Amino acid sequence: MNENMNKPNDDDIVFAASGLTKTFGRSEKAIRAVDDVSFAMRRGEIITVVGESGSGKSTLARMILRLLPITSGTMALNGTDVTRLRGRGLQEYWRQVQAVFQDPFSAFNQFFSVRRLLHRSGKLLRHADVDLDSRMRAALEQVGMHPAEVLDKYPHELSGGQRQRIMIARALMMEPKLLIADEATSMLDASLRATILNVLFDLRADADLSVLFITHDIGQACYLSDRVLVMQHGKLVENGPTEDVIFNPKHDYTQRLLADVPRLHDVG
Numbered sequence: 707m708n709e710n711m712n713k714p715n716d717d718d719i720v721f722a723a724s725g726l727t728k729t730f731g732r733s734e735k736a737i738r739a740v741d742d743v744s745f746a747m748r749r750g751e752i753i754t755v756v757g758e759s760g761s762g763k764s765t766l767a768r769m770i771l772r773l774l775p776i777t778s779g780t781m782a783l784n785g786t787d788v789t790r791l792r793g794r795g796l797q798e799y800w801r802q803v804q805a806v807f808q809d810p811f812s813a814f815n816q817f818f819s820v821r822r823l824l825h826r827s828g829k830l831l832r833h834a835d836v837d838l839d840s841r842m843r844a845a846l847e848q849v850g851m852h853p854a855e856v857l858d859k860y861p862h863e864l865s866g867g868q869r870q871r872i873m874i875a876r877a878l879m880m881e882p883k884l885l886i887a888d889e890a891t892s893m894l895d896a897s898l899r900a901t902i903l904n905v906l907f908d909l910r911a912d913a914d915l916s917v918l919f920i921t922h923d924i925g926q927a928c929y930l931s932d933r934v935l936v937m938q939h940g941k942l943v944e945n946g947p948t949e950d951v952i953f954n955p956k957h958d959y960t961q962r963l964l965a966d967v968p969r970l971h972d973v974g
């Protein structure tokens with residue numbers, strides 16, 4: 707592994723978080739769901755965030771997505787502070803930072819066809835001079851689907867894996883800089899999960915997209931990521947290249963997570 711992996715150029719950094727903290731509640735009873743988290747993400751990099759349930763992964767994701775007020779800390783996209791963006795600036799941020807969540811069904815209106823769902827999402831692009839229809843088709847093809855076969859389908863006519871791929875296509879349609887996938891493959895069976903992971907993996911070839919892949923399963927982490935961040939009780943306890951974290955974990959907690967994975971070393 708290249709020494710410089712740990713010391714990216716400023717120009718290479720797409721997203722940087724510094725001291726991000728989120729507390730819920732007040733006084734002594736307050737929960738520090740995310741506690742002083744700092745990391746940087748390079749262009750085209752896939753980072754996996756792992757940690758057990760309640761460790762703060764989704765809270766971190768929702769802060770990065772600017773869906774949750776930030777208690778303290780700062781974050782920057784392409785060198786611009788985005789911690790307190792509002793109005794038009796925030797709209798543009800929401801275009802550049804896209805998310806895919808665990809349950810694709812809940813994101814669908816059951817009465818909307820795929821075409822209508824994608825069109826509605828495309829509203830964020832209305833100020834830009836884009837041909838929404840061709841953008842939609844290109845995004846579906848990027849996730850290995852034939853537009854003609856799925857555009858007029860309704861959610862109940864699609865499999866879980868197809869729905870999840872459509873959600874990824876919906877995100878890609880925005881041509882984001884950063885894609886956040888929070889447990890996006892956790893509900894899928896093993897073969898569908900592999901398909902979706904491969905889709906994400908192939909997307910990194912498009913060097914402009916960085917992916918933050920969130921999972922409680924460290925076994926999924928090593929499959930596709932360049933770097934692994936380990937969270938425990940809101941804190942970042944480990945941050946390193948995937949190989950180092952898997953084969954030479956520094957933290958006891960990471961060792962425990964790894965011990966729970968059967969035959970981990972066969973996965974990658």
Ligand SMILES: Nc1ncnc2c1ncn2[C@@H]1O[C@H](COP(=O)(O)OP(=O)(O)OP(=O)(O)O)[C@@H](O)[C@H]1O
Nearest residue numbers: 730737739757758759760761762763764765766922
């Ligand atoms: N809106 C909220 N109000 C109060 N506490 C919250 C809120 N959202 C999350 N928490 C708490 O913050 C902590 C972190 O939750 P979070 O959902 O980020 O964990 P997670 O790592 O995503 O877990 P999982 O793997 O189960 O999805 C938990 O203790 C949770 O109870």
Ligand SMILES: [Mg+2]
Nearest residue numbers: 763764765888
């Ligand atoms: Mg979560």
